[in-house]
Amino acid sequence: MTIREILTEPNKLLRQVSKTVDKVTKEEQILMDDMLETMYKANGIGLAAIQIGVPKRIIVMDISKNGQENNPMYFVNPVIKNKNKEFSTYEEGCLSVPNQFAEVDRPATCEIEYLDYYGEKKLLKAQGLLATCIQHEMDHLEGILFIDYLSKLKKSMIIKKLSKSKKNSETLVI
Ligand code: GNR
Ligand code: NI
Secondary structure (H helix, E strand, O other): OOOOOOOOOOOHHHHOOOEOOOOOOHHHHHHHHHHHHHHHHOOOOEEEHHHHOOOEOEEEEOOOOOOOOOOOEEEEEEEEEEEOOOEEEEEEEEOOEEEEEEEEEEEOEEEEEEEOOOOOEEEEEEEHHHHHHHHHHHHHHOOOOHHHHOOHHHHHHHHHHHHHHHHHHHHHHO
16 A cells, blocks of 8 residues: 555645546555555545545545544445535535635535445445535545635635745755
8 A cells, every 4th residue: 555645735636527437446446545544644534536636536534533443434436315405514624725624514414325445336324524524525526625615815815825835845845
């Protein structure tokens, strides 16, 4: 397994719409293994393939608590079948928007149809953090980041901060 670099905003690749996977092959399984390892290393609870620069409709997640046994979840070509009319609010973060957090409203529950690690069709009924996280990840497949739901001012402040810290880290390398 390989740890891959996580792309951070601003980066045009993160705005790309990811492509449907024809078939879950060994190649996709290796990608999912790498994504999971990369996500664990970064202390994240979810990761979409585009965050490591691969525009495929693939997501990995693990929302198990620290100290609990790992519970990796794999989603290929996920589709939302049902969304609650009621919303709930979570403070979200994103590995591609480092160190920035903000409250986002999303449907409180949802049902997702997807292919699992072995290419088998599954249905997941999600609520709570699971529902929030899968919706956050599915946004990545459309090139959407959580900061897109914030006011223009908040969003531009965050992008400005991230651009600055990117510039600074470049300077350190030189
Ligand atoms: O690690 C993550 N935590 C998180 C917290 C609240 C809502 C969504 C998330 S997903 C995020 C990892 C990530 O960026 N996935 O794309
Ligand atoms: Ni994210």
